[in-house]
Amino acid sequence: MTQLPTLFVSHGAPTLAIDDGPAHQFLKTCGNRLGKPKAILMLSAHYEASTAAVTASESPDTIHDFWGFPDTLYDISYPAPGDPALAQRVSEMLSATGVETHIDEERGLDHGAWVPLSLMYPDADVPVVQLSIDAGKGAAYHLRLGEVLRPLRNEGVLIIGSGGATHNLSHAIRAPQDGPLADWAISFREWLADTIENDRRDELANYRDVAPDAAQNHPTDEHFFPLLCAIGATTPGELRRQIHASDTYGALAMDAYMFGTWPVGAK
Numbered sequence: 001m002t003q004l005p006t007l008f009v010s011h012g013a014p015t016l017a018i019d020d021g022p023a024h025q026f027l028k029t030c031g032n033r034l035g036k037p038k039a040i041l042m043l044s045a046h047y048e049a050s051t052a053a054v055t056a057s058e059s060p061d062t063i064h065d066f067w068g069f070p071d072t073l074y075d076i077s078y079p080a081p082g083d084p085a086l087a088q089r090v091s092e093m094l095s096a097t098g099v100e101t102h103i104d105e106e107r108g109l110d111h112g113a114w115v116p117l118s119l120m121y122p123d124a125d126v127p128v129v130q131l132s133i134d135a136g137k138g139a140a141y142h143l144r145l146g147e148v149l150r151p152l153r154n155e156g157v158l159i160i161g162s163g164g165a166t167h168n169l170s171h172a173i174r175a176p177q178d179g180p181l182a183d184w185a186i187s188f189r190e191w192l193a194d195t196i197e198n199d200r201r202d203e204l205a206n207y208r209d210v211a212p213d214a215a216q217n218h219p220t221d222e223h224f225f226p227l228l229c230a231i232g233a234t235t236p237g238e239l240r241r242q243i244h245a246s247d248t249y250g251a252l253a254m255d256a257y258m259f260g261t262w263p264v265g266a267k
Helices: 022-034 084-095 111-120 135-155 183-197 201-205 225-232
Strands: 006-010 039-044 052-055 101-104 128-130 157-163 240-244 256-259
Touching: 006 022, 006 225, 022 111, 022 240, 022 256, 039 084, 039 111, 039 135, 039 225, 052 084, 084 101, 084 128, 084 135, 111 128, 111 157, 135 157, 135 201, 135 225, 157 225, 183 201, 183 240, 201 225, 225 256
Parallel strands: 006 157, 039 128, 039 157, 052 101
Antiparallel strands: 006 256, 052 128, 240 256
C-alpha cells in the first residue's frame, strides 16, 4: 500500500464549517486531492488527557464544544463511523513504547476534528479515531507520539494534526473577521514556514525560546502540539511544505502543511 502523507491543518473558529473563505475552500478541495484513506487518525487541540486516550466508539457523536455561535453550527452532525480496531492498534503501539494509554468508548468528535473533516470528507464515509494530546507533557512527548504512529501511514491511515499555526484568541475576539493579520503573527508564521520546510525539528521543539513572539501567538501550547505530532510521523529528508496560507480575525493564521507527497493520481 502506498504511504500516505501526514497533514497539519489550522481549524480556526468553528464557523469555518459554514463561512466561505480561503481556508474553507482549501479544505473542500484537499479531500479530493488526497483521495479516500482507509481511516483517519486525528490529533486535535481540543482533546486533552493526562493519559493518552484513544476514541473507540463505533458511532462517535458530534460534539459542539463551543458557545455563542450561530444556531446553524449546533445543527451540524458529522456521522462518520469510528474504528475500534484502529483504536486498539494505536493503543497497543503506544503501550509497547511505554506510553500509558486508555480506550475511550464514549467520546465523540470535537470541533477540532469534525469541522475540517466536514469540509474534506463531507460524506462522512471515512472512519475517524481521535488520539488525545497533553500540553503538560511538552514538545518531545508529542514528537514521540508521531514517531510511534508513523507505520500507520503505510496501512492506509491518514494522520492529521488539527490546531492553529497561530492562536491568540484574546486578540481574535476583538478583531474583525477580515482584519489584517497582526505583525507579530506574520513574523511567527514566516518563521514557522521556514523552520518546517528546512526540517529544523529542534527549533520547533523549542519554539517558545527561539520563535519570534511565540508567547503572543500561542499563549498556551495545545494548538501547536498537534503540529509536532504530524511532524513526528515523518522521516528525515521527506518533503514538507506549506500547502495553504490565509488568515482571519487578525490573529489566526489558517496555514496548513503537508509532510510527504500527494498520493499518486491525486487531482
